[in-house]
Amino acid sequence: MDAHTELFQKNHSRLLGLAYRMLGSRADAEDVLHDAWLRWHAQDKGEVDDAEAWLVTVTTRLALDRLRRAKVERQHYPGPWLPEPLEPIEEAPSEQLERAETLSLSFLLLLERLSPEERAAFLLKEVFDYSHAETAAILSITEEACRQRVHRAKTRLREGRPRFHLDRAAQQRMLQRFIQAMERPDLDSLRALFAEDAVHISDGGGVVTAVLHPLHGADRLARLYRQIAINSYGAARYQLSTLNGAPALLIWAGEQLSSVMWVEAEGERITAIHAIRHPEKLSRIEAVTKSAGSTSLH
Known part of the structure; x- marks a missing residue:
């Protein structure tokens, strides 16, 4: 395994966790990661200052495009749409504990209340712990626009379920x-x-x-x-x-x-x-x- 492939594999679980939370589908998330890998493989690595940031940015933007299409398709879905169930993702132990609740069906259904843009901003900032500045750079928006998206997302989620807790x-x-x-x-x-x-x-x-x-x-x-x-x-x-x-x-x-x-x-x-x-x-x-x-x- 060459160094660039190894670097992608090192970030694989994080990227998969992000794409799945964006899309609610393991199959769609894996398609996004496949496209991200092809772009990473073709990328001139000399032009990349921060490989993890590059991979997260590409994965997020690919997931956003797919989510926009999925939102339209789900309007014609026969009956209620529920996320595809997920076997455990091999995240680091600290991340598993910290993020397990954000993989739950209830949480994923709450995320469906958000626009694709709000969902991406909320996940990057509140689940994956990127700063407003980092999140804004990933989404190619201003920091103020990022803050507004995250704020709107939090408001919508509170309206959906004022107190989110799993017993x-x-x-x-x-x-x-x-x-x-x-x-x-x-x-x-x-x-x-x-x-x-x-x-x-x-x-x-x-x-x-x-x-x-x-x-x-x-x-x-x-x-x-x-x-x-x-x-x-x-x-x-x-x-x-x-x-x-x-x-x-x-x-x-x-x-x-x-x-x-x-x-x-x-x-x-x-x-x-x-x-x-x-x-x-x-x-x-x-x-x-x-x-x-x-x-x-x-």
Whole structure:
């Protein structure tokens, strides 16, 4: 491996983490990194004063272009769009702890409230710890414009969720209770899992059966999942995992991963379920899980 390839690989996890948070898609993030690598390979290195800054700048601008196109495409997406689930990114231990929450599905969905330009500025400044001056240089804007974008992003995120916090212990506990209720699908037991204003959001991408609009209310969610449990009785297998920095539930139908879901919980009640059923979005997690030879299925 030559020095320039080694330098790119040294920054790979940081660049991938940035591109994924920008796009909400591992596949799109890897496409961005492939394009960044081609540009780095062709670049006259003698003209580069700071290789990391050059790579972050190119990756950010490529991700911005792709995100602008994706925003238009998602307007025509069949049903709710949810980010592609992500197996752990090999960031440094300190970065994993510090940034795990910014990989969560809830956080990525909050970022969807931002314009592409606000999203880039916010991530660079607040997640990847670049100064306003550095962020402005990466985005080729003035420092004052950068400050305005970051401020607007923070305001929008506060409006979306005034207090952003993930209680992982509660999520893990509620997923375990959910498995137990699905294995013995009693309507009252299922209803007791959900807060009265709980919401279910499912992404099937128009490829597989999924609820096309958010479903609200404990009774409606209980009836939905009781029917799902009855239809899949004896065939579904449940596996607790950690994806996007949060507890997740993998649901298998035979050898096929049919769904990945996360819950938000308050106290002893589920307040939200996000379920991804789109096969293309599940394919990587399915392959990684099978290759790991995991046997923690219930």
